[in-house]
Amino acid sequence: MNVPTMADMMAQGKQPEVLFWVGAAGSYDDRAKKITRSFVKILHQANVDFAVLGTEESSTGDAAKRAGNEFLFQMQAMTNIEILNAYEVKTIVTCDPHSFNTFKNEYPSLGGNYKVYHHTQYINKLIADGRLTIEGENLKGKRLTYHDPCYLGRANDVYETPRDLIRRLGVKPTEMKRHKSTALCCGAGGAQMFKEPEKGDLDINVLRTKDALETNPEIIATGCPYCNTMMTDGVKFHLKEDQIVVKDIAELIAEANNL
C-alpha cells in the first residue's frame, strides 16, 4: 500500500491535507489493521492527500489517563503535540474514537489545536464534497445493527453521522433496544481493555452482544477497534461466529465499493 509518512512529505516539501492518526490498535492489532487498511483504500479512492506519522506516532495517552496516570498522559500528549506542531498539522482523522476524543477535547489546553475527525465524519465529508460515492450493491438487504462506541456517542454526541453512512449501504438496519445515548458500553473503555474485569456474574461484552443478537443481525457494525474486539469476542461466546460478522463502517464501505 502506498502510505506516505509526514517525514517523506516534509522531505519533498509537501504538506498533506490531513494526517491519518492510526492509533495503537490500528497499528498492531491484527483485526484492527484490517480496518486501517480499509480506510486507507477509501482515502485512496477519494484521492485524499494524506500522510501518517509512522514510527513517529506514539500512544495518545488516553488509556493511561483513564487509568489515573495523568503524568504519563501529559508526557505523551506534549511529546505528540511537539511532533504534530513541528509538522504543522492542522487536520487529523482517526478510526479510534478514544484518540478522537483525546485530540478533540484534551489536547487543546496543552497546546495541540487541530481540526479532528472521526473517520466516519471524514468519510461523510468526502461524500458531501463529492469526492466519494458509495455504490451499495454488495451489502444490499443484509440485516445490520450498529453499536455506538461510548467515546463517539455519549462522550461527543456523534450519533447520526455513522448512521448516515450505514443508510447509504443499502442494508436493512435495526436498532438495538439500547442505542444512541442509552447504548450499553462494550466493556473496553476506561483502560478495561488492558485488564481482567472485576468479579461479577457476566462479562460486559457478552451482555452487549446479547443486545445485538436480539435484533437478529447478519452484521454488527461499529466504529471503534476496541468495540470491534469486544463484540467479536461476544459473538464467539454466543457461538454465532458462523452467522454474524462484526465489521467497522470503513470496512463495510470498502466492501460496498469493491475496494
Place this chain on the structure above:
Amino acid sequence: MEKYVSNIFFAVILVAGIGYFVMNVRKLIRNIKLGKDVDRSDRKPERWKNMAKIALGQYKMVRRPVSGILHVVVYVGFILINMEVLEIVIDGLFGTHRIFSKPLGSFYGFLIGNFEVLAFLVLVAVIIFWFRRNIEKVKRFWNKEMEGWPKNDGNIILYFEIVLMTLFLVMNATDTHFQEAGMGNVISQFIAPWFDGYSTEALHTIERTAWWLHIIGILAFLNYLYYSKHLHILLAFPNTYFANLKPKGQLTNLESVTNEVKMMMDPDADPYAMPADGAEEEVPEKFGASDVTDLNWVQLMNSYTCTECGRCTSSCPANLTGKKLSPRKIMMDTRDRLEEVGKNIDANEGEFKPDGKQLLDDYISREELWACTSCNACVQECPIGIDPLSIIMDMRRYLVMEESAAPQELNMMMTNIENNGAPWQYSQMDRLNWKDE
C-alpha cells in the same frame, strides 16, 4: 391575652421551624465549601438554560416516561399547593381565616379548586410510587446500597406527602363556610359527606386540627430535607446551573501535573535549582482524591443533590454485569463521608480532627473504582446533572499517582506506553508494518 395564645404559639413554631432549617442550610453550604475550587462562572446563558430545562422543566426525567410523568405531577402539585402556605402563615399569625378569599373573590375559588385537583393527583401519583417501590419492587430501588435508611427515607417521603395532601383535603372538606360557598371545593365536596353526622363544633375541631397538622407537617418536612435524599428539591437548581458544560468525554487536565511535566521536558530547566524564596514551605500538591476534601465543591454539591433514584446504576455496564461498582453508591458514600467530616468539625470547634478515616477504602473500595469503563452512561442518565464518573477518575488518579496502586495489568500497560509508545509490548519501529501485510 388568651385570645392570642394560638397566634403566639404559631409564631413560635414558625420561627423555630425556619430557624432550624436555616441553621442546617448554613451547615450544608459550609460543608460544600470544604471542596476544592473549580471555576463554573463561564457560559452563563447556557447555564440558566440548563437550569430551566433540567431542574424546572425536568426534561431528563421523562427519559423514563412512567416515573418521569408521575414525578412531574408530584413536583408541580407540590410547588403550587405550597402557595397555600402563604395564606396559612398569614392566617396563623393574625388569627384570620382564609384571608385571601374575600379580596380574590371567585379567583380564590378557582385557585383552591386547582389546588384540590392537584392534591388529588399528587395523592394518586405518590401511591403509585409507593407501589412501585414496595410491591412491584422496581429493581433499581433494591440494590445493596439501598438497605436500611435509604430505603426508609424513600418511603417516609411518600408517607409525608400522603399525610399532607390528605390533611389539605380534609381541612377543606370540614370547613363548613368553604363548603357552603361551594367555590373551589372540586374534590373536597366528595369528602365532606363522610363527615355528615358531625356537629358544627366537631367539624370545626377537625378542620382546626387538620389546619395545624398541615402547617406543622410542612415545617417538619422542611427540616427533614437536610437529612434526606429530598434535598434535591432545593439543590437541583444550583446543581444543574453549575453542572459541567464540556463534552462528556473530556477529562480535566490536572494543572499541577502540567507544570511538572513542562519542567521535566524543558531542556533548559535546572533540576537542582533552589526553589524560589518563600516557596520552600510549600507542600507538594496531592494528586487526585482520597477523601472528600480533595474533591471540588461541585462534586460535593452533587453528593447532596443525589436523589438516590438509581437511574445511573441501572444503566451502568459494570453494575449490570454484577460488579460491585454502583455510581449511585459513589454519590451516597461521598455524602455520608462529607456529613461525617462536617460533624467532626462541629464537635471540634470548627477544626477537623483527623479521624483515621477517608473516603477511599472506608467508604469506596478499590474494586469498585477499577470496575468503571468510563462509559458516561451514569452521567447521561442522571436527571439532575450529577457526574459520578469524575469522582471515580479523581480517586483513580490518587491510587496511581500517590500510591502506585494500579492493578498489575494496568501497570504493565503503562510501562509499555512509557517504553515503546503503545499499550502493548510492540516496538515503535513496527508501527507502520500494517501497510505491507
